[in-house]
Amino acid sequence: MENYEMPTVYLTFDDGPNQEMDEILDILKEKNIKATFFMIEPQIKNYSDVVKRLVNEGHFPALHSVTHDKSKLYEGDPLNVAIEMEQTRKTLHQVTGVDSRLTRAPYGSKPYMTDAFRNGLVQQGMKMWDWNVDTVDWKYHNSNPELILENAINGMKGLKDGNDPIVILMHVTKGTATVLPQLIAFIENEGYEFSAYQPDKHFSMNFWNDSRL
Known part of the structure; x- marks a missing residue:
């Protein structure tokens, strides 16, 4: 019998x-x-020391736009997302020397990242990650941090029998930091291993199942 x-x-x-x-x-x-951080361009400038720290400590810096604004990103020119990600990439490279091509679309790629927007990222040589476990911490980090932990555990249990990353x-957020040690302990106790994103081991993880990204 093969080891699972x-x-x-x-x-x-x-x-x-x-x-x-x-x-x-x-x-x-x-x-x-090691973890992966999707960062916003003006904040990379404002917190450059902490960005340098995360790179020095082996985490992967990734791109999360300039404005994080739905109306500026997803209305009008379908190159808007690619343009913002490229500006973020350049700023990150100036601060850290890392040429990161991994993006995450603000609010997730569905429904906003239609073909035209995704084509723009492909043309820029970018990749795009969504997720398959949502902690919903944006909603509960102030009111009920324990729900962050609960959502993460339930989401992982839902993927228990799969082989996908x-x-x-x-x-x-502060609330996320509060429950992070408990989440890490749960993941370790379940026997999983952790990794930061590795460009040379890229895999597709987006809601559109777009293998180009």
Whole structure:
């Protein structure tokens, strides 16, 4: 009988960097876990030291637009998303020397990232990740952080019998940092391994099942 190999878990954090980043990085450092951070361009400039820190500590820096604004990204020119991601890429490269091509569309790729928008990313040589476990921490980080943990565990249990990698959506918030050690403990106890995104081991993880991304 073949040994069953557990899928790898990718912890991903959106909307940083901000004042909560150091606490999350401290937890990840203590646990020796690498994660992936989808960051907003003006905040990369404002928190350049913490961006340098996350790269130095082995995490992967990824792109999450300039404006994070639905009306600016998804209305009008279908190249808007690609243009914002390219600006974010350039700023990140200036700060860290890392040429990151991994993007995450604000609010997720469905329904906004139709063919024309996705074509723009492909033309820029970008990749795009969504997720398959949503903690809904954007909603509960202030009111009920324990629900973040519960949503993550239930989402993972729903994928228990699959072999696909597990990509967990979180945001850089105080509430998320509060429950992160418990989430890590659960994942470790279940026997999963953690990884940050690795460009040379890219796999498709988007709601459109677009294999180009």
